[in-house]
Amino acid sequence: MPLIELTSQGFYCAAGNFYIDPWRKVDYAVVTHAHTDHYTANCKHYLVSSAGRHVFESRLGPRADIQTLPYGETTSINGVKVSLHPAGHVLGSAQVRVEHKGEVWVVSGDYKLQADNTCTPFEPVKCHTFITEATFALPIYKWSPAEEIFASINAWWRQNQKHGRATMLYGYSLGKAQRLLAHVDSSIGPIYVHNSVEGMNDAYRRSGVKLPETKTLAQLQRSEWSQALIITPPNGLTTMYGDVSTAFASGWMRTQSMRRRRSMQKGFVLSDHADWEGTLQAIAASGAERIGVTHGFIDVLVRWLRGQGYEATGYATHFSAASTGEGG
Ligand SMILES: [Zn+2]
Structure with a gap:
């Protein structure tokens, strides 16, 4: 069984019994960032980056059970190692690194490579499998400085x-x-x-x-x-x-x-997501050979990656259609 799989509630790690960015209420949600297409209210427990604490508290309300983790520090969820790394998308946005039995997966959430004074810059994280967003994964999307x-x-x-x-x-x-x-x-x-x-x-x-x-x-x-x-x-x-x-x-x-x-x-044209080149750059920097593609122009990116010799899989999530969702 893969370390992380897509279920009807969202990305799920069975070994650790937690979800990443679930779109239905679950017991344990690791959340990449506080845009509405990445979190669901009323989960029993949340794990988010320390940098995102105030943003998440503001969105989830005072009663939410929110645990925070500084970027780069590792916690264990039912024996599975989990750490959060800057995604450069909005304040507190994180890529989720999951490690179990020598196998490393990273779920990127939304990310950008452009500089932004309001959040910590994107940091590439080495992994075997990288699940990337594809919001602007078409060659026509090329951002000016x-x-x-x-x-x-x-x-x-x-x-x-x-x-x-x-x-x-x-x-x-x-x-x-x-x-x-x-x-x-x-x-x-x-x-x-x-x-x-x-x-x-x-x-x-x-x-x-x-x-x-x-x-x-x-x-x-x-x-x-x-x-x-x-x-x-x-x-x-x-x-x-x-x-x-x-x-x-x-x-x-x-x-x-x-x-x-x-x-x-x-x-x-000002985006908080990676453009086409930025997406490819992040994928290359992950060092991963297996790429999961979600959120956006999934088919285009999957086809391109396969052409380059990657093992690529599209994950048609709840939010998979290219949309004008928050943070575009
Ligand atoms: Zn977002």
């Missing part, structure tokens, strides 16, 4: 101010919003955020991540409208004081069809 994206966001904000328009940037409340906040030039003007973003900002700040001053939308004054940068999840804003220029910050902005579907005026 993040500094270029932030520079164009700053320029757009200044431009909007000149034309008397507010600047509204749509981004998911966990991860993307804080990455935007940490990298935009906060000297340009006041920054307002949706309540769900501010909740996550609190968790980040309590975790020691430096973010610029933010105010919630309820505090937004008419007099500041045209100077403001507003960061909110899509459809998060209710009050409008005047003209506004909107844009979505997501890897999905790379593809025109998605941009049209969201009928945005503008899009910034």
Whole structure:
């Protein structure tokens, strides 16, 4: 029996009797990160990275039984060695390393290789079997350096101010919003955020991540409208004081069809996932010969890997269809 198998509840390690990122309630869930397509509420027990403690507490509530583990430290679950390693996706995101009887598997969760001041950078972990995400595993997905994206966001904000328009940037409340906040030039003007973003900002700040001053939308004054940068999840804003220029910050902005579907005026291609090259780089760095592929363009990546001589398997999970899930 493989060390980790896909069941109707999620990835399961029978030897240790625990799940990784289950989508149904289970007794023991090891969770890679706190995006809604990776955790389920009301599990009896959670194991997450120490770096993710405040984020998980904020999402799971005070009654959840959450055990934390620092990156790189090993714990034992029913005799199976488990450790968590930085995935560079959002604060606290972890790859899960599972070792039993000399066999090592790593479940990546979501990850990116690009730099991001708000979380610990991705670290390759050697293993025999690597289960990778494939959210943007198509050659058309190739990210520009993040500094270029932030520079164009700053320029757009200044431009909007000149034309008397507010600047509204749509981004998911966990991860993307804080990455935007940490990298935009906060000297340009006041920054307002949706309540769900501010909740996550609190968790980040309590975790020691430096973010610029933010105010919630309820505090937004008419007099500041045209100077403001507003960061909110899509459809998060209710009050409008005047003209506004909107844009979505997501890897999905790379593809025109998605941009049209969201009928945005503008899009910034900024993703918290690996692009095609990044995915291949992470796979190579794992040293694994067996690759499991999940979340996204599974078939394309499986075919490509087999062509390169890898033993590759697609895992069609609950969330397997390429979606615009959180953190895109
Ligand atoms: Zn994610």
